[in-house]
Amino acid sequence: MGKTIIISNRLPLQIHISENDLEVSPSVGGLATGLKSFHQEGDSIWIGWTGLAAEEIPDELEPQVAEKAKEQRCVAVSLTTEEIEKFYYGFSNRTIWPLFHYFMEYTEFDPEHWEAYKQVNQKYADAVLERVEDGDTIWVHDYQLLLLPQMIRDKNPNVTIGFFNHIPFPSYEVFRTLPWREEILTGMLGADLIGFHTYDYERHFLRSVNRILYYDINFNAVNLGDRIVKAGSFPMGIDYNKFRNAALEHQRQPSSENTEIQKKLDYHKYVSRGTPLILSIDRLDYTKGIANRIRAYGYFLEKYPEYQEKVRLVMLAVPSRTNVPQYQLLKKEIDELVGRINGRFATVNWTPIWYFYRSMPFDNLIDLYSASDVALITPIRDGMNLVAKEYIATRTDHTGVLILSEMAGSAHELNEALLINPNNFDQIVDSIKQALEMSKEEQVRRNKVMQKRLKRYNVEKWAREFMKSLKQTTITRNEIKTL
Ligand code: ADQ
Numbered sequence: 001m002g003k004t005i006i007i008s009n010r011l012p013l014q015i016h017i018s019e020n021d022l023e024v025s026p027s028v029g030g031l032a033t034g035l036k037s038f039h040q041e042g043d044s045i046w047i048g049w050t051g052l053a054a055e056e057i058p059d060e061l062e063p064q065v066a067e068k069a070k071e072q073r074c075v076a077v078s079l080t081t082e083e084i085e086k087f088y089y090g091f092s093n094r095t096i097w098p099l100f101h102y103f104m105e106y107t108e109f110d111p112e113h114w115e116a117y118k119q120v121n122q123k124y125a126d127a128v129l130e131r132v133e134d135g136d137t138i139w140v141h142d143y144q145l146l147l148l149p150q151m152i153r154d155k156n157p158n159v160t161i162g163f164f165n166h167i168p169f170p171s172y173e174v175f176r177t178l179p180w181r182e183e184i185l186t187g188m189l190g191a192d193l194i195g196f197h198t199y200d201y202e203r204h205f206l207r208s209v210n211r212i213l214y215y216d217i218n219f220n221a222v223n224l225g226d227r228i229v230k231a232g233s234f235p236m237g238i239d240y241n242k243f244r245n246a247a248l249e250h251q252r253q254p255s256s257e258n259t260e261i262q263k264k265l266d267y268h269k270y271v272s273r274g275t276p277l278i279l280s281i282d283r284l285d286y287t288k289g290i291a292n293r294i295r296a297y298g299y300f301l302e303k304y305p306e307y308q309e310k311v312r313l314v315m316l317a318v319p320s321r322t323n324v325p326q327y328q329l330l331k332k333e334i335d336e337l338v339g340r341i342n343g344r345f346a347t348v349n350w351t352p353i354w355y356f357y358r359s360m361p362f363d364n365l366i367d368l369y370s371a372s373d374v375a376l377i378t379p380i381r382d383g384m385n386l387v388a389k390e391y392i393a394t395r396t397d398h399t400g401v402l403i404l405s406e407m408a409g410s411a412h413e414l415n416e417a418l419l420i421n422p423n424n425f426d427q428i429v430d431s432i433k434q435a436l437e438m439s440k441e442e443q444v445r446r447n448k449v450m451q452k453r454l455k456r457y458n459v460e461k462w463a464r465e466f467m468k469s470l471k472q473t474t475i476t477r478n479e480i481k482t483l
Contacts, residue, residue: 002133003044003045004042004136004467005047005132005138006039006044007128007145007148008046008048008141009141010032010048011027011048011076012048013072014050015052017057020061022061022064035459038460039073045075046073047128049079050065053079053084054078054080054081055081075127077123083120083123087117089324090116091110094106095114097143098326099177100143101381102170103287107177109178109179114179117147118147121145124145129156134158136160137161137467137470138162139161140161140162140164140191143166146187148190149161149163149187149191150186150187160471160474162192163191165195168197168201169196169202169208171204181208181212182213185213189209189224192473193230193469193473194230194231194232195233195234196231196234197234197384198235199412202231202233205231230473232469235413235457235462236462237389237458237459238390238459239460240455243369244394250366250370259364265367269371276374276436277313277371278297278372278373279391280293280313280315280377281316281375284318285327287379287382288379288380291334292378295337296378296425299425300433303429308347308350314368315354315356316356317357338355341353369390369391369394369395372391373399373435374400375403376432377391378428379422380405381408385405388410392450398451400447401443402450404417404419405419405422406419406420407421413457416447416449418434
């Protein structure tokens with residue numbers, strides 16, 4: 001059996017350079033955390049970008065970067081500032097990301113960005129082709145690398161390739177507006193198995209393949225004539241034990257660091273006497289519905305004034321894609337909205353929203369999940385949303401209420417949450433009230449069912465199920481060949 005080659009835009013590690021010295025730390029994103037155990041246990045290598053532009057790495061440190069990556073069985077793909085601008089901030093985040101999340105008005109169709117996207121995908125393909133051997137399995141991740149499967153197959157037709165799409169796949173009517181729709185679908189169809197978080201995304205993809213490339217679809221299989229490609233839904237889980245154990249540890253010994261979050265939580269506990277906390281955590285992204293959430297919270301305080309001074313929203317927004325204009329505008333809008341609501345409702349003893357714009361160490365994340373009575377997660381569109389799952393998993397006594405947008409992939413598995421339409425303000429507001437007034441018994445009943453599901457279908461299981469299906473697809477392919 002050969003090795004597995006994982007490829008994602010970013011490596012699961014971050015490199016920091018300070019005064020000609022190199023520091024490596026793990027990256028925090030959902031994909032990195034999710035696949036880490038799979039990567040650590042098996043015979044795999046991981047190919048991706050370090051997050052630093054080639055120009056930021058002094059020549060003398062380049063061998064050290066490669067060495068540090070190699071220690072973790074990673075291979076660094078080097079990207080120049082121009083490539084990052086046009087491939088990453090350009091085509092990936094100003095074309096595919098908004099289009100696939102139904103933000104048509106934010107979608108740019110720039111041929112220069114498209115050229116860079118092709119070139120950089122080829123760069124990743126070359127890095128794979130240099131290392132792939134017969135019998136290896138290749139697992140490509142996400143929307144930055146949609147062309148990669150076919151680029152690899154063109155040079156190496158017998159290799160086994162899986163592709164997983166971490167964001168939604170839009171309906172045919174939206175997808176077909178893309179000028180390079182044929183190329184994108186052909187790129188993906190280089191894989192043997194294409195995975196999505198939900199059945200709906202899978203169906204949208206298959207319909208686009210049928211309507212745009214005219215291939216026959218039989219249930220979940222695309223018949224290319226000389227090859228069969230399968231599509232499937234594999235909802236990504238979390239490292240359940242890691243979150244639960246961290247929360248249990250937190251109960252025994254709350255994190256001792258005197259960080260800003262810790263100070264605020266202490267203040268809340270002792271000065272505000274533990275009035276309910278509503279939690280909001282996301283990357284600062286227009287798909288996450290943060291602005292509407294703040295508006296809905298303001299509306300809640302207005303509609304149910306008895307809750308003024310009796311509740312608090314803790315809002316954590318992680319800086320993201322700060323080079324893209326829409327993200328800069330959104331940051332400004334959120335700053336203003338928080339200011340407006342705090343300005344309007346605050347009293348001497350009470351600030352309605354505590355707002356943090358920064359990334360947090362894992363311990364603080366656990367502190368927040370553990371301290372919050374309600375999690376308010378209202379994306380306009382979200383491939384899955386792992387924060388919702390992490391919140392449920394950290395509730396060791398099974399209390400706490402999750403309010404979740406039905407537009408998040410995770411809503412399919414978290415039916416016991418209070419599901420809302422993120423555009424329906426009245427529904428959000430009434431769900432906040434319902435959450436704050438829900439009996440402990442009902443909270444526990446709902447949480448227990450969801451935790452059980454998260455424990456069973458954790459991230460390891462997700463990776464293994466995908467790999468198992470990929471192997472099955474290839475066995476079937478080889479059997480057809482020998483007929
Ligand atoms: P994201 O859009 O990044 O992921 P999400 O699924 O919520 O969204 O994952 C975010 C991850 O970052 C979580 O694991 C969370 O713990 C972590 N995180 C959040 N806030 C943090 C903070 N302040 N500091 C440090 N870490 C923080 C994309 C898709 C999603 C899909 C995932 C996985 O957009 O829909 O669920 O990939 O497929």
